[in-house]
Amino acid sequence: MLSNPPQTRKDQILDTAERLFSERGYHATTIREIAHALELEGGSLYSHISGKHELLYQIVLRGSEQFLRAARESIAEGGGARAQLLRFMQRHLAIIAESRPRAIVHFHEWRHLGPQAQADIRARRDEYEAYLRQIIREGVARGEFAAGDERAIGLHVLSLLNWTYQWYQPGGTWNARDLAEQYFELLMRGLAPH
Numbered sequence: 001m002l003s004n005p006p007q008t009r010k011d012q013i014l015d016t017a018e019r020l021f022s023e024r025g026y027h028a029t030t031i032r033e034i035a036h037a038l039e040l041e042g043g044s045l046y047s048h049i050s051g052k053h054e055l056l057y058q059i060v061l062r063g064s065e066q067f068l069r070a071a072r073e074s075i076a077e078g079g080g081a082r083a084q085l086l087r088f089m090q091r092h093l094a095i096i097a098e099s100r101p102r103a104i105v106h107f108h109e110w111r112h113l114g115p116q117a118q119a120d121i122r123a124r125r126d127e128y129e130a131y132l133r134q135i136i137r138e139g140v141a142r143g144e145f146a147a148g149d150e151r152a153i154g155l156h157v158l159s160l161l162n163w164t165y166q167w168y169q170p171g172g173t174w175n176a177r178d179l180a181e182q183y184f185e186l187l188m189r190g191l192a193p194h
Contacts, residue, residue: 010048012038014062017055022101026056026109056109057117063106064124066095071131081139082188085157088135090180092161096168097176103165129154145191157187 007015016037020029031052035045049055070091074084096103110121132154139145145153160183168174174182 013045013048014055014058017052018059018099018105019101021056021059021109022104026052026105026112053114053117056105057113059102059105060110060113060117060121061124063095063102064121064128066102067092067128068124068131070095071128075131075135081135081142081144084135085132085139085187086180086184088132089157089161089184090177093164093168093176093180093183096161096165097170100165100168100170107162107165129158132157139191143193146193148191153191160187 013034017029017034020034020037024033029052031045034052034055035041038045071088074087074091077084077087110118113121129151133150136145136150136153136157140147140150164179168176168179170176
């Protein structure tokens with residue numbers, strides 16, 4: 001069995017900031033609190049980061065990269081559009097379940113980024129949505145899904161998936177895979193060709 005590589009100090013800082021931002025919010029969390037949680041002096045953090053804004057951007061970027069990688073893999077594994085959509089949904093919810101604090105920061109706190117960083121994250125979100133629309137478009141073309149506005153369908157799917165971070169608890173009633181399958185079955189009732 002392979003073990004995870006040891007965390008770098010930067011990884012520890014990001015993980016701590018991620019947890020605190022998710023619990024308290026970006027604006028309510030200070031550099032001093034992050035340093036205290038790491039048992040460091042406040043000024044010591046600046047040898048690893050340029051500031052709190054960089055921490056937020058790096059956390060949101062980590063989440064974006066995870067989602068994009070999952071979308072690419074869902075499509076690359078092939079199969080029909082139904083299989084790709086189910087994998088897309090399973091992987092999306094697995095990312096949320098794996099790190100709910102990261103999901104909270106990714107979906108909520110990203111609004112506190114500066115204009116250029118927000119534009120970068122929006123571009124990544126647009127790319128992610130484009131992968132989902134590609135699956136939907138191919139499903140309609142192959143007769144696997146009923147015809148409809150692919151953008152609206154994609155937004156419905158993402159709204160369903162993204163809102164899960166608000167209430168999902170690992171170890172609760174549902175695991176992420178089962179929940180994705182339930183969501184998928186609900187969606188298929190509306191997307192099934194008539």
